[in-house]
Amino acid sequence: MKKDTEVNMMHGAGGEVMGELLVTLTAFKHNNAGGIGLESLDDGSTFEIGGKTIVLTTDSHVVKPIFFPGGDIGRVAVSGTINDLSVMGARPVALTCAMVIEEGFPIADLEKIVASMDEALGEAGAAIITGDTKVVEKGSLDGIVINTAGVGVVDEDSYLIRDKALAPGDKIIVSGTLGDHGLAIVAHREGFDLGDQLKSDVAPLYTMIAGAVRAAPKGAVHAMKDPTRGGFAACINEMARKAGVKVVVDQESVPIRESVASAGGLLGIDPLQVANEGKCVMGIAAEAADAVLAALRSHPLGKNAAVIGEVVEGSGVVMRTRIGGERFIEPPMGDPVPRVC
Amino acid sequence: MKKDTEVNMMHGAGGEVMGELLVTLTAFKHNNAGGIGLESLDDGSTFEIGGKTIVLTTDSHVVKPIFFPGGDIGRVAVSGTINDLSVMGARPVALTCAMVIEEGFPIADLEKIVASMDEALGEAGAAIITGDTKVVEKGSLDGIVINTAGVGVVDEDSYLIRDKALAPGDKIIVSGTLGDHGLAIVAHREGFDLGDQLKSDVAPLYTMIAGAVRAAPKGAVHAMKDPTRGGFAACINEMARKAGVKVVVDQESVPIRESVASAGGLLGIDPLQVANEGKCVMGIAAEAADAVLAALRSHPLGKNAAVIGEVVEGSGVVMRTRIGGERFIEPPMGDPVPRVC
Numbered sequence: 001m002k003k004d005t006e007v008n009m010m011h012g013a014g015g016e017v018m019g020e021l022l023v024t025l026t027a028f029k030h031n032n033a034g035g036i037g038l039e040s041l042d043d044g045s046t047f048e049i050g051g052k053t054i055v056l057t058t059d060s061h062v063v064k065p066i067f068f069p070g071g072d073i074g075r076v077a078v079s080g081t082i083n084d085l086s087v088m089g090a091r092p093v094a095l096t097c098a099m100v101i102e103e104g105f106p107i108a109d110l111e112k113i114v115a116s117m118d119e120a121l122g123e124a125g126a127a128i129i130t131g132d133t134k135v136v137e138k139g140s141l142d143g144i145v146i147n148t149a150g151v152g153v154v155d156e157d158s159y160l161i162r163d164k165a166l167a168p169g170d171k172i173i174v175s176g177t178l179g180d181h182g183l184a185i186v187a188h189r190e191g192f193d194l195g196d197q198l199k200s201d202v203a204p205l206y207t208m209i210a211g212a213v214r215a216a217p218k219g220a221v222h223a224m225k226d227p228t229r230g231g232f233a234a235c236i237n238e239m240a241r242k243a244g245v246k247v248v249v250d251q252e253s254v255p256i257r258e259s260v261a262s263a264g265g266l267l268g269i270d271p272l273q274v275a276n277e278g279k280c281v282m283g284i285a286a287e288a289a290d291a292v293l294a295a296l297r298s299h300p301l302g303k304n305a306a307v308i309g310e311v312v313e314g315s316g317v318v319m320r321t322r323i324g325g326e327r328f329i330e331p332p333m334g335d336p337v338p339r340v341c
Numbered sequence: 342m343k344k345d346t347e348v349n350m351m352h353g354a355g356g357e358v359m360g361e362l363l364v365t366l367t368a369f370k371h372n373n374a375g376g377i378g379l380e381s382l383d384d385g386s387t388f389e390i391g392g393k394t395i396v397l398t399t400d401s402h403v404v405k406p407i408f409f410p411g412g413d414i415g416r417v418a419v420s421g422t423i424n425d426l427s428v429m430g431a432r433p434v435a436l437t438c439a440m441v442i443e444e445g446f447p448i449a450d451l452e453k454i455v456a457s458m459d460e461a462l463g464e465a466g467a468a469i470i471t472g473d474t475k476v477v478e479k480g481s482l483d484g485i486v487i488n489t490a491g492v493g494v495v496d497e498d499s500y501l502i503r504d505k506a507l508a509p510g511d512k513i514i515v516s517g518t519l520g521d522h523g524l525a526i527v528a529h530r531e532g533f534d535l536g537d538q539l540k541s542d543v544a545p546l547y548t549m550i551a552g553a554v555r556a557a558p559k560g561a562v563h564a565m566k567d568p569t570r571g572g573f574a575a576c577i578n579e580m581a582r583k584a585g586v587k588v589v590v591d592q593e594s595v596p597i598r599e600s601v602a603s604a605g606g607l608l609g610i611d612p613l614q615v616a617n618e619g620k621c622v623m624g625i626a627a628e629a630a631d632a633v634l635a636a637l638r639s640h641p642l643g644k645n646a647a648v649i650g651e652v653v654e655g656s657g658v659v660m661r662t663r664i665g666g667e668r669f670i671e672p673p674m675g676d677p678v679p680r681v682c
């Protein structure tokens with residue numbers, strides 16, 4: 001395959017193609033501060049201060065439109081960073097907020113975005129303590145870019161959780177329905193009116209995840225990740241590949257909303273390949289799965305949590321279909337919905 | 342004055358007008374993590390972990406063009422964050438790197454930018470440990486936006502330094518010539534060929550600042566800030582206003598390169614109002630000024646450091662001119678050079 005010389009949309013789509021660009025973008029010699037570094041390509045990285053493990057993460061947001069059913073760019077920007085910290089077992093402490101704004105952007109929209117970010121911070125018990133603002137000439141940017149970075153700490157009663165440590169025998173749990181965010185965005189863009197049927201799941205998951213982690217013995221959550229760009233398909237393939245294991249998913253158990261499934265069918269988009277912004281995927285020691293599932297379900301954001309499969313020896317991710325067949329859940333080239341977060 | 346309803350270029354120019362927009366953008370209730378919070382509008386904010394003071398900061402970068410005499414967007418992105426940590430007395434530990442890239446951007450340019458960032462990291466002893474990449478459609482962004490956030494720790498032999506604690510009697514020191522970055526950018530854009538005469542000062546200042554801080558007794562550096570957007574004029578006015586003091590600057594002592602002064606004259610731009618990306622402004626207890634100055638001058642990045650004035654009771658910033666007069670150094674409405682960092 002010819003090496004690309006220019007960046008294309010798939011390079012930002014969270015799938016296999018993005019991995020190629022990341023080789024270039026992560027070619028830092030100074031890539032590690034004494035903990036988990038850039039080379040791990042995990043949801044965040046770590047370093048130690050005063051005997052504590054600190055987790056650091058960042059995401060920029062370019063979602064279009066900026067207000068959509070179920071949320072807005074501000075809620076995504078805070079939730080995304082909270083969730084990358086939370087899936088690593090950390091408690092979000094402090095976030096940054098950096099905005100690049102196009103000349104002419106309505107200040108009333110900024111007020112709405114700030115209020116929405118503030119609400120999400122409150123739900124997670126975190127704060128934005130520093131920021132930055134740049135303005136560029138009209139036409140130089142399509143609206144606004146919001147970046148948040150976040151610092152979290154791994155508390156005594158929690159532990160550092162990676163995305164790479166699935167082990168044969170583990171149960172795979174998802175914390176709720178899949179595909180909501182991506183399909184809500186694309187349906188909204190296409191002008192479908194589905195009322196309250198199809199809306200983004202965007203939410204900060206810290207309290208839900210913290211409860212689930214503490215519901216089982218320390219270490220029982222072997223691996224965790226948030227299925228954002230590229231959806232569940234990209235996420236579970238990455239987890240399986242990093243661990244050198246095979247994952248078998250039971251189609252019957254995968255929670256997908258009726259509205260999401262039908263919109264996906266209509267639009268030719270697989271709900272498993274589009275971004276979620278309020279879900280996590282966990283690999284749990286089998287004996288702890290019931291306790292973790294119960295804890296998730298006791299939280300408003302986790303009431304549709306389900307055990308959807310298990311880890312076995314081998315490689316790849318397969319789905320046992322309703323009619324008893326098996327097919328691969330392929331690692332997608334990228335998320336079929338651009339500008340989704 | 343009528344309240345603006347739309348964002349304009351001055352809102353991002355680091356001066357008085359930007360302050361108005363910041364009222365909206367910093368209206369978070371969740372704005373503090375138990376240390377210095379958003380309300381302080383300092384170079385960074387703080388929180389405590391394991392008995393250590395942690396400093397957090399962020400900046401997005403939209404400088405145009407992305408390669409310019411003396412540096413590039415990558416070097417600015419790393420140096421800016423290193424410097425905001427350093428002026429607070431912290432040692433930079435870990436940075437994030439989030440890129441938003443326009444479809445069609447040359448991958449060879451990304452390679453150059455990453456190499457440049459890596460070099461700047463090496464100069465400061467820091468690392469980029471996590472990042473993010475988004476791609477937007479051609480025409481939705483003018484090239485690339487790079488955000489870095491940084492985490493630093495205040496070491497035992499250093500101390501937290503604010504931008505607000507100038508005290509009457511303090512000496513004002515600048516670490517080198519003023520106006521280099523802003524005038525290099527604008528002259529380059531205007532197509533002036535000044536060879537090596539006019540180039541950006543962009544550099545990570547950690548080692549220089551760390552040496553200067555340790556050259557005097559603990560606490561002798563009363564206040565410090567990096568004079569970025571809005572230049573020295575915005576910086577010193579903010580420092581004076583926050584402390585409720587007056588600053589008297591001696592024009593004769595202010596280091597400005599010949600080439601910067603003449604380009605400024607030609608373009609009608611005051612070198613004191615444009616961004617520096619490799620300088621700091623310090624307020625030092627008088628008895629410690631010599632030691633700090635000597636330490637700065639012993640570092641390659643500080644060889645033009647100078648005592649340029651002092652702090653007295655009162656308010657505002659005045660300049661004693663060469664001919665014995667006095668004029669105000671006004672807080673600029675904004676930086677006269679757009680897209681400077």
Ligand SMILES: Nc1ncnc2c1ncn2[C@@H]1O[C@H](COP(=O)(O)OP(=O)(O)OP(=O)(O)O)[C@@H](O)[C@H]1O
Nearest residue numbers: 014025026041042043228229438440471472473474
């Ligand atoms: N420009 C970049 N520089 C350095 N590291 C990067 C960059 N872009 C991505 N990475 C790293 O690549 C990995 C994958 O990034 P990605 O953004 O897909 O993760 P994520 O934040 O968990 O997902 P999403 O952005 O969809 O929420 C992470 O480890 C991240 O730190």
Ligand SMILES: Nc1ncnc2c1ncn2[C@@H]1O[C@H](COP(=O)(O)OP(=O)(O)OP(=O)(O)O)[C@@H](O)[C@H]1O
Nearest residue numbers: 097099130131132133355366367382383384569570
């Ligand atoms: N969008 C924002 N949200 C929250 N706080 C912000 C935002 N923009 C700026 N701030 C805060 O306002 C203050 C001034 O920001 P500014 O970016 O001018 O500082 P700086 O980084 O020191 O300067 P420069 O960006 O020119 O390098 C800082 O305390 C910053 O945390």
Ligand SMILES: [Mg+2]
Nearest residue numbers: 043084226228
């Ligand atoms: Mg993630």
Ligand SMILES: [Mg+2]
Nearest residue numbers: 059080084228
């Ligand atoms: Mg993320």
Ligand SMILES: [Mg+2]
Nearest residue numbers: 132133399400
């Ligand atoms: Mg800034």
Ligand SMILES: [Mg+2]
Nearest residue numbers: 384425567569
């Ligand atoms: Mg600063």
Ligand SMILES: [Mg+2]
Nearest residue numbers: 400421425569
């Ligand atoms: Mg700065």
Ligand SMILES: [Mg+2]
Nearest residue numbers: 058059473474
């Ligand atoms: Mg990301």
